[in-house]
Amino acid sequence: MTPAVESTPSSDDIFALFEWLLAPARLALKARARRVAFRIVGTGHAWLFDPAHDGPLFRRVSSIPNTVFTLTCTTDLLQRLVTDDDFALGEDDTASFDGDVDDLLALADVLDEQKNALGIRVRK
Amino acid sequence: VKIEKKVDTTNPKLRAATTTSESKPVEAVDAKHDVFDRVAAPGAGSAGNIPALLEKLGLEQTTTAQPAKVKRRFAQNIRKLVGGLVEREKKFVKHAFEAMKSFGLATIKCTTRADFVQLHDFAKLAIENGRPLEVFSILTEVAQFLWKYPEEARHIMRFVANAQQDTWKQKSAWMAAATAGATSNVQLPPANAPRKKADVVVIGGGLSAGHILRNFVDQNAGKKITVLEKDSLAKREHAASLRNAGIVSTAYDYIFDLDEAFGEKPIDRIKKALDCSDAEAKVAYQSIHHVMGDATNVIRDFLRAKGVADDAIEMKPAGGIDMVHDADELETLRGYVKQARALGFDWEAIDAKVLDEKYHVKSPDVVGALEMKDSSILHPGKLVKALFDYATAKSKDVSTEFETEVLHAKPNEKGDGWILVTNKGEIEAKDVIDAREAYAPYRFREARFSQIHVIDVNGDQKGPMGLGSTNVCHSLTYMRKISDGKFLVGSGDFPVRDPHDTPPPMASVALYAAAHFKMLYPDTPYNIEKVWGGVFGLSTDGLPVSGSLLKGWHVVGGAGGSGMNITPATSKQVVDEILGHAQTGPLQSSASFSPRRFFLHELREELAKSLHQLSAMSDLPVEKVRVIIGNENRPPVIIAGEVMCVVDEKTLDAMNTDAAVLFGPRAQEEMQAREHAKAVWVRKQVDDIQRDVIDAAVSDLLGPAIESSTTTLATG
Numbered sequence: 001m002t003p004a005v006e007s008t009p010s011s012d013d014i015f016a017l018f019e020w021l022l023a024p025a026r027l028a029l030k031a032r033a034r035r036v037a038f039r040i041v042g043t044g045h046a047w048l049f050d051p052a053h054d055g056p057l058f059r060r061v062s063s064i065p066n067t068v069f070t071l072t073c074t075t076d077l078l079q080r081l082v083t084d085d086d087f088a089l090g091e092d093d094t095a096s097f098d099g100d101v102d103d104l105l106a107l108a109d110v111l112d113e114q115k116n117a118l119g120i121r122v123r124k
Numbered sequence: 125v126k127i128e129k130k131v132d133t134t135n136p137k138l139r140a141a142t143t144t145s146e147s148k149p150v151e152a153v154d155a156k157h158d159v160f161d162r163v164a165a166p167g168a169g170s171a172g173n174i175p176a177l178l179e180k181l182g183l184e185q186t187t188t189a190q191p192a193k194v195k196r197r198f199a200q201n202i203r204k205l206v207g208g209l210v211e212r213e214k215k216f217v218k219h220a221f222e223a224m225k226s227f228g229l230a231t232i233k234c235t236t237r238a239d240f241v242q243l244h245d246f247a248k249l250a251i252e253n254g255r256p257l258e259v260f261s262i263l264t265e266v267a268q269f270l271w272k273y274p275e276e277a278r279h280i281m282r283f284v285a286n287a288q289q290d291t292w293k294q295k296s297a298w299m300a301a302a303t304a305g306a307t308s309n310v311q312l313p314p315a316n317a318p319r320k321k322a323d324v325v326v327i328g329g330g331l332s333a334g335h336i337l338r339n340f341v342d343q344n345a346g347k348k349i350t351v352l353e354k355d356s357l358a359k360r361e362h363a364a365s366l367r368n369a370g371i372v373s374t375a376y377d378y379i380f381d382l383d384e385a386f387g388e389k390p391i392d393r394i395k396k397a398l399d400c401s402d403a404e405a406k407v408a409y410q411s412i413h414h415v416m417g418d419a420t421n422v423i424r425d426f427l428r429a430k431g432v433a434d435d436a437i438e439m440k441p442a443g444g445i446d447m448v449h450d451a452d453e454l455e456t457l458r459g460y461v462k463q464a465r466a467l468g469f470d471w472e473a474i475d476a477k478v479l480d481e482k483y484h485v486k487s488p489d490v491v492g493a494l495e496m497k498d499s500s501i502l503h504p505g506k507l508v509k510a511l512f513d514y515a516t517a518k519s520k521d522v523s524t525e526f527e528t529e530v531l532h533a534k535p536n537e538k539g540d541g542w543i544l545v546t547n548k549g550e551i552e553a554k555d556v557i558d559a560r561e562a563y564a565p566y567r568f569r570e571a572r573f574s575q576i577h578v579i580d581v582n583g584d585q586k587g588p589m590g591l592g593s594t595n596v597c598h599s600l601t602y603m604r605k606i607s608d609g610k611f612l613v614g615s616g617d618f619p620v621r622d623p624h625d626t627p628p629p630m631a632s633v634a635l636y637a638a639a640h641f642k643m644l645y646p647d648t649p650y651n652i653e654k655v656w657g658g659v660f661g662l663s664t665d666g667l668p669v670s671g672s673l674l675k676g677w678h679v680v681g682g683a684g685g686s687g688m689n690i691t692p693a694t695s696k697q698v699v700d701e702i703l704g705h706a707q708t709g710p711l712q713s714s715a716s717f718s719p720r721r722f723f724l725h726e727l728r729e730e731l732a733k734s735l736h737q738l739s740a741m742s743d744l745p746v747e748k749v750r751v752i753i754g755n756e757n758r759p760p761v762i763i764a765g766e767v768m769c770v771v772d773e774k775t776l777d778a779m780n781t782d783a784a785v786l787f788g789p790r791a792q793e794e795m796q797a798r799e800h801a802k803a804v805w806v807r808k809q810v811d812d813i814q815r816d817v818i819d820a821a822v823s824d825l826l827g828p829a830i831e832s833s834t835t836t837l838a839t840g
Contacts, residue, residue, distance in 0.1 A: 013177055020174050021195055041275075071209075072275075080201070082194055083181050087201040089208025091282065096274045097213070101206050108206075111199035 011040045014078045015047050015058040021082070022057055025110045029057070033106040037064040039072040041094050049107075069099030212278070219281040219631055220270055262600070266632060269639035280638055281631045283652050288628040292361045294656035297578055297606055298505030302366050303358050317549045322350040324702065325544060325553040327530050329353030331365035331504070331687060332559035332680050334511025335695030338426060341519045345703055348521040350553070351512075352546060354529035362623075363508070364562055364687065367658025369576060369602055369614050370504040371595045372419050372688040373444050374469060374496045379412060379666060379684060382446075382494075383456075386463040397665040398716045399724060399750065411711045412668070413467045418710075419689035420500045423507070426692075430514055437506040440593035444499030445474075445483060447490045447598045447644070454492040461494065470497040484590030489643040490598075501595050501604050504688070532788020533677075541676055545788065554676060555702050559695075561681040562623045562661030565785045568669070568722035569681065571623040571659045575633040576614035578654035579641070583609040587648035588641075601640040611650075613637040616657075617685075623659040630657075660685055664722065670694035670711060671701060671718025674777045677786070678702065679719045723780045724751050730802065734810045735767065740817050759812045769809050779805055 015038075022029060029051035036049040048061045048068070064070055073095040080087055089095060097104070183194055270277045287294055324340070326333045329351050340349055353360075360366055375382065380390050394412075395405035420441055427434060434440070448454045458473045465471060472495040479493050480486040515522045529547045533556070536543050541554040558564055562571040581587050588603070588611045595604040601615040616633045620626055634655060641650065663669050663682035668690050673679050678698045683690035693710040697717070700706050711717050728749045735741040735749070744767070754770040761768050777783070779802040784795035 009177065009180060013173075013180075017174065017177055017181075021198055077205075079181065081205060082198050082201070083183060084201065085197065087197075087204050089205055089212065093208075094275055095205070095209060095212075096278070097209050101210060104202060105206050108199040108202035111195050111202075 009075070009079065011043060011045055011047065011075045011078070014075055015060075017082060018049075018078075019056055019058050022107070022111070026051070026057065028110045028113065029107075032110055034103045035065070035068045036103050036107070037061070037068045037070040038078070039064065039070055041072060041074050043075075067099075069101070069103035070097065071104060072096045072098075216274070216278055216281070219285060220277070222631065262636060265599075265639045266635045269635055269642065273638075273642065276638065276642075277635060280634050280652055284629050284631040284634045284655060287655050291626045291628050291657045294629060294654075295361075296367045296505075296576070296656045296658070297612070297654065298366050298370065298503060299360065300505070301503060302505035302509050303360050304509075319543070320350070320549065320551040321348075322551060322553045323347035324349045324555045324557065325542075325551055326351045326557045326559050327544070328363075328559040328561065328563065329355075329360075329512075329524055329526070330363040330559065330561070331508055331511070332561065332683075332691045332695050334365075334508050334515070335692050336557060336559065336680070336699055337515030337522055338511050339696050339699040341515045341522065342429070343699065343703060345699075346521070349519075349523075350551065351522075351524040352528045352530055352544070352551070353524060353526050355526065357524075357526045362563065364658050364660045365508050365691075366505050367576070367656060368504055368574075368660070368687060369595075369604060369612055370502050370507075370688070371444065371602060371604055372423065372500045372502060373595065373597070373602075373686070374417050374419070374471075374498050374689070375444070375446055375494070375597060379416070379668070379686060379690075382460060386460055386467075394667065396747070397667050398721055399728070400716060404716065408711070408716055410467070413469075415668075415693040415710055416686065416689050417467070417469050417498055419692060420498060422692045423500075423502070423688075426511075426514075430510070432510075437510055438503035439500060440502070441498075441500040442593035442595075443495060443497040444595040444597065445479070445485075445493040445495050447485075447596065448473075448492045448494065449489060451491055457492070457494055471495065472497070483594060484585060484587075485596075485644055487644050487646070499595060501593055502688070532791075533786045534790075555678060556676065557678045557680060557698055557702075558673075559680050561683065561687075562659045564661070564679065564681060566673075566679070566719070566722075566782055567785075568664045568719060568782060570662050570664060571620045572616075572662065572685075573618040573620050573626050573657055573659055574614060574616040574685070575629055575637075575655065575657045576612060577634055577637055577652055578606060579611050579613060580651040580653050581609060581611050581645075581648055587645050596644070598640045598644060601637050603641070603644075611641075613641050615640070620659060623661075626657060626659055628657070629655045660687060663719075668694050668711065668717055669719050670697040671706075671720070673719040674780060674783050675773055677783070682717075719782065720753070720776065720780070723776075723782045726781065727751050727779070727802065727806070730806050731767070731769070731809055734806050735813065738810070738814055738817060741767075741813075760809050760816075762813065762816065767809075767813065771805070775801075775805065 033049075033051040035051070038047045038049070040046065046061050046064050048059050048064065049057055050059065051057060053059070073093070077089075077093055077095055178191075178194075183191070324347050326336055326349065333351050333353075337349060337351070340347060355362055380393075384390055384393070391402070391405045391409050394400070394408050395402060398405065398408060400408065420439075423437075423439065424434065424441075427436060427439070430436075448457055454473060454475065461471045461473045473492060474482070474495050475492040476486070476490065479490065483493075485493075512524065516524075525548065527548075531545045531547065533545070534543050535541070536552055541552060542556045543550050543552045544556065562569065581589065583589055589605065589608065591605060593605060595602065597603075600617065601613055603611065603613045606612050615637045616630070618627070634652065638652075641648075660683070661681050662684040666684065667682060669682035670680050670693075671678060678701065680691070680694040680698050683694065694717075697706070697711050725746075728751055729746050731751070732744055732746040732749045735744050748766045750766060750768045752768065752770050753773060753776060755772060756770075757772050757775055758770040779798050781795060781798045781802065784791050784798055787794045
């Protein structure tokens with residue numbers, strides 16, 4: 001079986017966007033989140049989200065520590081996480097994971113909490 | 125086998141336990157690829173490029189702050205992704221567990237991947253500790269495939285799940301050719317339809333029937349022959365002949381494993397199964413070898429007689445290879461090859477280098493192969509059709525009634541033939557040949573399920589297409605090319621109680637087949653595109669069946685997984701028997717392979733058991749009890765510690781419990797009558813033997829006195 005790979009935009013772009021979206025929550029992430037690895041299908045690339053790292057949150061790595069939650073998927077799927085209003089994991093999506101899904105959920109938790117903590121409300 | 129890890133089936137989290145090792149590899153960070161290092165890189169998603177990227181993705185424009193909507197959507201979608209992954213994981217685990225269960229091996233309930241890791245570990249430990257190797261190695265190979273290629277496994281399981289509604293709806297790749305131009309012709313006969321008549325009726329319209337027809341017309345038998353086939357010509361869905369792989373392999377997959385194919389072991393086995401002498405067993409053994417090795421020639425001879433090329437049935441005598449996994453095995457194989465060549469097989473043992481150069485197979489899992497140059501592949505659908513077409517074209521006395529199912533049988537009024545009651549009325553014949561194989565109702569019939577997958581592969585010569593038309597065996601899988609870019613991988617050998625109640629295509633078998641394909645061709649992308657299952661028949665003693673069960677009722681079968689090889693021989697054998705020259709058959713005389721042997725064995729066991737009540741015979745083994753079919757019943761004799769009984773055909777047929785099932789509504793009554801007849805016969809033999817034993821004892825006791833008085837009289 002050879003899953004289709006879509007690579008527009010590049011994984012570099014996608015992780016830069018993630019970096020940008022999560023950067024304001026760096027402190028909360030450092031306190032609450034754990035490392036998460038992303039293995040990109042078809043490219044041989046892997047990225048590591050490391051909230052404890054002093055530099056960027058996302059770094060490209062050549063190997064993934066075996067205790068880290070790892071999501072294996074396509075760039076297309078990562079892109080849809082930020083673009084799709086009606087996102088759903090389709091039958092044809094190439095995606096699998098290894099580890100505790102709570103580690104990935106922590107990112108969503110922090111994103112939500114950050115919004116509440118800052119008291120940002122949409123005013124019309 | 126000690127299992128140290130406990131399975132926590134109550135853990136609500138899907139925590140994958142892939143970390144059986146505590147060692148933590150050194151994290152290698154490629155600093156050059158930090159996102160902030162790429163700020164200046166053209167096209168990179170640096171902070172400076174974010175607005176352009178947002179625009180590219182059609183997202184809200186912003187200047188400095190992150191857009192709330194995008195972040196909210198991001199958070200929501202991460203949750204949706206996790207939800208989807210967890211659901212998928214549950215499905216994966218469920219399917220994988222079902223797949224494992226279909227092997228009958230999952231001894232613990234699997235709810236998480238951790239459970240599978242434990243199963244895998246268990247299998248490994250079992251193997252290391254010398255526990256039943258074969259089944260656990262299957263489990264291990266499937267489990268390894270699941271871990272190593274989860275995406276492929278998921279696709280395969282999904283594909284098979286979609287194909288699981290009905291085994292028979294999954295058409296084989298051969299069906300279209302066999303059923304071309306067919307239309308349904310269901311016509312129920314009128315209530316008062318006259319009974320049809322034929323000289324010979326063949327039940328079952330598969331490969332055996334095709335060879336039977338060919339042999340009758342080739343011998344100009346001048347007999348009216350009717351084939352009754354329960355499927356319609358358009359469907360032909362149950363015929364094992366149309367659901368196999370079309371491999372004519374000279375390896376002994378089902379009759380003998382390779383490690384028991386040569387030397388004294390197979391002869392001993394035949395001797396026990398056929399209850400014959402050493403010399404007869406040896407002839408039978410050689411005849412099986414001849415049949416297996418000569419199958420390609422027999423089929424080609426048929427084609428030549430028809431005046432057509434091999435291409436008519438896509439026959440390609442390009443040989444076959446059976447993979448060898450370690451050096452010791454290869455060395456043992458060299459010994460087998462010597463013995464096989466002495467018996468006339470065209471076999472070689474080849475090493476990994478030759479395997480790579482000649483067949484483009486290069487795998488760390490394989491150190492060499494058995495090369496069977498006398499194997500071939502063909503299109504079974506075209507072969508079956510060619511045999512039927514040939515016979516019907518050559519003789520106007522040959523016909524096939526489709527959608528005609530035999531319900532039961534009864535002897536005709538004169539007692540010299542059979543009446544078959546079918547869903548379309550009755551048909552009478554002097555001789556009946558039961559060629560239903562796996563679907564025949566006898567106790568000595570076994571049915572097994574096998575599953576075949578067609579995959580779409582690269583057409584280049586690096587992958588499986590490099591094999592050309594050479595077929596491959598790899599552990600329990602078999603593979604061959606179907607056409608350019610299409611490759612067949614089959615596996616499975618699952619006993620099924622009722623051949624009509626077969627399992628749907630199983631994910632476990634598909635995974636096992638995929639694992640083996642992957643071992644040979646790790647770099648070849650493939651896509652599973654077709655799956656079908658089928659049953660094949662074999663006998664309880666694993667040997668072919670050909671001959672009479674009752675007078676005028678003949679059975680062919682027991683071909684096992686070697687139907688392409690065996691059916692030409694069993695079919696010719698039974699035709700020769702009906703035409704009165706059984707001794708010319710390709711197998712040893714038909715009596716040896718006749719299905720009566722199963723009841724004869726039962727009879728011998730009963731007799732031995734009953735004789736144990738006599739103190740002189742309390743330890744008599746069944747091997748020392750012989751029952752021979754003769755022209756007339758004779759009292760038993762004891763010769764050299766063996767009890768020998770002679771029974772005539774009529775008496776034997778009246779006792780034969782294996783045949784009771786043929787009588788449909790009267791089957792139970794027939795069984796009781798036959799059991800009674802058997803008990804009476806056994807009692808009579810025991811009484812006769814007891815009398816002989818007592819007479820002998822009295823004779824021993826009185827012998828000297830009589831001798832003495834005789835001497836006295838003579839002297840006097």
